[in-house]
Amino acid sequence: MKYIFLVLVLVLELSAGVVKSPIISVDKQNDIATIKIDKIDVGMSGFISHKISEGHTVILKNIVVTGFDSQSKIATLKMSPYDALKNNALPSGKWVVEVGDDATLAFGYTRGTLISPNEEIYHRITKSVKNLQWVHxxxxxxxxxxxxxxxxxxDDFTKFSISxxxxxxxxxxxxxxxTIDxxxxxxxxxxxxxxxxESTQLPxxxxxxxxxxxxxxxxSDKLESYEPYYYKLLTEANPNNKxxxxxxxxxxxKASK
Incomplete structure (x- = not known):
């Protein structure tokens, strides 16, 4: 129960709500923007929206927090093309990210999915967390x-997140x-x-x-081992995580023994 309580506290903190802050600088050549914020976690994702008229905004870029200076309270954001809403019938426009545009982070953090090795572990974790909407x-x-x-x-996880x-x-x-963005x-x-x-279901x-x-x-091949594969995915995306x-x-x- 002690560890389930820790998980509960963790999710309460992460799903507290979206984080919004205005852009304070833009490096268009390197697709970098910055915001000033009291606290943010490296790895959080979101998007930048631009006001085009009164009551109308457009989302321009995906963003990921790549750095945070706790002294200056400056967070560095890496920008990339926004791909969550694709419709060839909609105009693309020529808007670009500007100082004063809004950065929205932790969007969707009220919804989560758990990858677990068996049903018992899945239910023990998900039933202990009530404030998060679990997607099965x-x-x-x-x-x-x-x-x-x-x-x-x-890429399957990315498409799943979007849909x-x-x-x-x-x-x-x-x-x-x-816990992963x-x-x-x-x-x-x-x-x-x-x-x-006591058991492992694949994948x-x-x-x-x-x-x-x-x-x-x-x-296209069936997964043959649980831990090694997911460790591989995490390591590829987090090469500097000590x-x-x-x-x-x-x-x-342990496996070599």
Whole structure:
């Protein structure tokens, strides 16, 4: 119960609401913008909106927090093309990010999905958290089946986030719960969650009995091992996370024995 309580506190903090702050500088050549804010986590994602007239705004860019200076309270944002709403019938416009535009971060953090190795762990974690709207992994499994990926790719998680407005991804690995911004795939926190794991379902716990596979291509093979694969996904997206590196090192040392 102690560890479930920690998870509950964690989710309460992350899902408190969206964070908004005006842009204070823009480096258009390097797609960098900055905001001034009291506190923000590196890895949080969001978007920049631009006011085009009274009562009308347009979203211009995706953003990810790549740095935060706690002394100056300046957060650095990496900008990229906004891809959540695609419609060729809509005008694209020639608006660009300007000082004074609004940065919105932690959008969708009230909705989360849990990747867990079995049903018991899934229910113990999700039932302990009441303020978060859980989107069942069955929906993700259905998307994987449509894409022909019994092994989920990082791009599958991104598309899932866009289609379901899920902002947080939780992955349970070896008695630890990884909280991830699903769009940036950056680790926000790693929390102890010492739950007994008696079985493992691949590629994760879902009530979908079979995920269809494509004839060929990345992701078309069935997943053969749970922990090594998800550690691989996390390491690729978080190469400089020292805590993750230590966890993976210890896992490999135990596996080699």
């Amino acid at each position: 992994p069955d929906i993700f499994a259905t998307i994987l089946s449509f894409n022909g990926h019994p092994t989920p790719l990082r 379901t407005s899920v902002g947080l991804l939780f992955i349970y690995l070896e008695q630890k719960l990884f 699903v769009k940036s795939f950056k680790i926000l926190t790693i929390t102890d969650a010492q739950l007994k794991q 994760f716990y879902t009530r979908i009995q079979e995920i269809d596979a494509a004839w060929w291509g990345e992701g 805590e993750l590196q230590n966890i993976v090192h210890n896992f490999k040392a």
